[in-house]
Amino acid sequence: MKVKLKVWRQKNRTSAGEFKTYESPELNPNMSFLEMLDVLNEQLAVRGEEPVAFDHDCREGICGTCSLVIDGKPHGPHRGVATCQTYMRSFKDGDEVVIEPFRAAAFPLVKDLVVDRQAFDRIQQAGGYISVRTGSAPDANSIPVPKEDSDLAMDAAQCIGCGACVAACKNASAMLFVAAKVGHLGLLPQGQPERYKRVKAMVEQMDTEGFGACTVTGSCEAVCPKSISLDFIARLNRDYAVALLKGDPKKAASGGA
Amino acid sequence: MNLLLRLWRSSLGKKYVMALTGAALVVFLVGHLVGNLQVFGAPDLINQYAHFLKSKPLLLWGARLGLLATVGLHIAAAFTLLSLNRSARPVAYATGGAYAATSRSRYMAVSGSVILAFIVYHLLHFTALNPAVNGVGDFTKLTTDLHGETVPDVYAMMILGFNVWWVAAFYLIAQALLFMHLSHGLAAMFQSLGLRNHVWWPRVQLLARVVSVALFLGYASIPLGILAGIGSRYAADARARAHLAAAPSSAATVLAVGPASAGKEVVR
The missing domain is CATH 3.10.20.30 (Beta-grasp domain)
Structure with a gap:
């Protein structure tokens, strides 16, 4: 052919x-x-x-x-x-x-068909991680995770950060990417300590990078090679609203001692 | 204050503003429709309702200013988000882009702009009673007797107003675009506020469809009902009493020639 x-x-x-x-x-x-x-x-x-x-x-x-x-x-x-x-x-x-x-x-x-997608890396660096001490692997099942939560977290974790969501969106919005990263960690117990700090930092970085806003057209979900659902964007919106309402944590005078 | 500033500066925060103001405006639309559907009753019914609203100036102006602020916030958020979205994609695709997006979701700014133009017209038409825009004449001359009191004849004003075919046509176009705007916006507002999961999304979409269709049918029934001849005899008397000129085309002629040939008049 x-x-x-x-x-x-x-x-x-x-x-x-x-x-x-x-x-x-x-x-x-x-x-x-x-x-x-x-x-x-x-x-x-x-x-x-x-x-x-x-x-x-x-x-x-x-x-x-x-x-x-x-x-x-x-x-x-x-x-x-x-x-x-x-x-x-x-x-x-x-x-x-x-x-x-x-x-x-x-x-x-x-050049030609190559674009620089480091904006995604910077969003990840802003909060797309958990802070834990490394060392020997912990015992399996030492932290119980409900099956439904781990399934959903794994759905979000499938995001490979390719940027197709941004490319497809009429507003070049990175919401599906950020939602997948925030949803993935926010669903798991290990992600809870930094849950609201994370969502604020990642959303602020997303806005700084110059991505557009979400107008719920559904293009991102339709082109995602990992079929990540718009449900995660709703979850991101919810977490960000809660984070805004909670405000920044109070700094303890004694440094927490 | 910090919270409000943070809200306004973030793209997600502005979407919350869009969603909350949108929700408030939908509540208003339902109330406004229920009030206006009284035109299908006896003339005194809607005249009494209008008189009741006017007799509570504090409530009326509170509602008016509240609505104005809500619409203003909705538009300000839309405008800033639109410019953000435009600058986020400086080079367009040769092949169109926006894969799998519905046209009602893609053209929210267009439908919104026409609705805004309609709101301005609607306020000039039935609130400011500007005689230059209604195609009939001075609506303030239309008065009636309600329980021994002389009050504005809102019933006659509506009938005479919608008997002008181009006025009715503009209302119907705006109502159709409002339907388009709401059939996307009503569902999207739940998404923007994070009120969605796999169980609730189909229900939210159904709600959006039912409410937008119901609002469209309700609102469209008013100009269509009046063009079909509701209250025409009452309005003719009111017109004679107020010495208003005959409308460019009365309900009877529009119905006789039909809407298709009504369009041709413009061409001629």
């Missing part, structure tokens, strides 16, 4: 970008979408042209590095599947496929 590719080419952040159209070489329908781009790049290299830059790493749907908006949908035509796990058999011979980078002010473009 062959496809016609309309790919966004942009040398760097400051230069203007444009779409360029390429005819793919003969493809095996069982190639992944990224392998198809590899084959295209091989052909471009042979011709002495600049290969198309795109993000990829594990290619098995768990690292969150691959991106791309394919025909208007981040991560291509399927639900709950990342670009790297999208195969050419999902397209028809002769199809025109439009490939764009994730577009958001908070994800500045690096």
Whole structure:
């Protein structure tokens, strides 16, 4: 099979970008979408042209590095599947496929289809962790966790931080990402001590990075390769409201001694 | 104060403001509809109701200022969030974007803007009684006798007002957009306030659909009922008594030629 590719080419952040159209070489329908781009790049290299830059790493749907908006949908035509796990058999011979980078002010473009998603790292650093002493592994089941809570926490923990939610949202909002991180830790007993401090810090960092606000369109949930539910955004809204109402904790004069 | 500032500075906080003011406005819409549906009763019913409201100026102005503040906050939050959202996506997608989003959720700002324009018109029309916008004449001349007292004839004002086809059409358009706005906004307000889980979300969506449809049918029934001829004889008498000019097209002609040809008049 062959496809016609309309790919966004942009040398760097400051230069203007444009779409360029390429005819793919003969493809095996069982190639992944990224392998198809590899084959295209091989052909471009042979011709002495600049290969198309795109993000990829594990290619098995768990690292969150691959991106791309394919025909208007981040991560291509399927639900709950990342670009790297999208195969050419999902397209028809002769199809025109439009490939764009994730577009958001908070994800500045690096080159072609590569964007800088460090804003997510900074949100994580603001509070997406728990503070515990490391050491030997604790006994299993020493802290009881209800099955339902651990199931839900694991649903949220599936977030691979790829940024498709931001790419799909008409407001480039990072709410689903932040909600997944806050929900994941907030559902577990280990996350309770810093629960409200965390939600405030992460939301404030999210606002600082220049992401938009949530208008409940549901695009994020529809494109999430891990099918994370909008329910987590409601949970984030609830936790943030409680955190605001609680206010900042009082500093003990004696330093807590 | 710190709390309010923090609320306003955060994108989530502004969404709480949107949701809470939106909820208050929906409560008003229900009350306003119940009040206005009295037009389907005898003329004295709604005239008495209007007279009752006017006789409690403290309550009336309290409600008016409260509503104005609520609408103002709703719009201020919407406007700042809109500019935040615009700047968050400086380069648009060639392929559209907003995958799987419903059009009513995508065009909240558009439906909201038309509703705002309608509110301004509605206040000029039936509150300020500005004769330049109603297509009939000076509504203040319409008075009636209620238990020996001379009071404004709100019933005749409504009938005559909605017998002007373009006024009725604008009301119907605004009501349809309000329906669109609410069918998304009513459910989204629960989400923004965090009042949602997998059990309650389908119920919240059902509630949003039922309330928005009910409000639309209720509000639309008023201009449609009046165009269908409710109270036309009473209004004709009131018009004669107040020496108001005949409307550009009376209910009878609009009904006879139908709404489709009413549109053609504009073209001509």
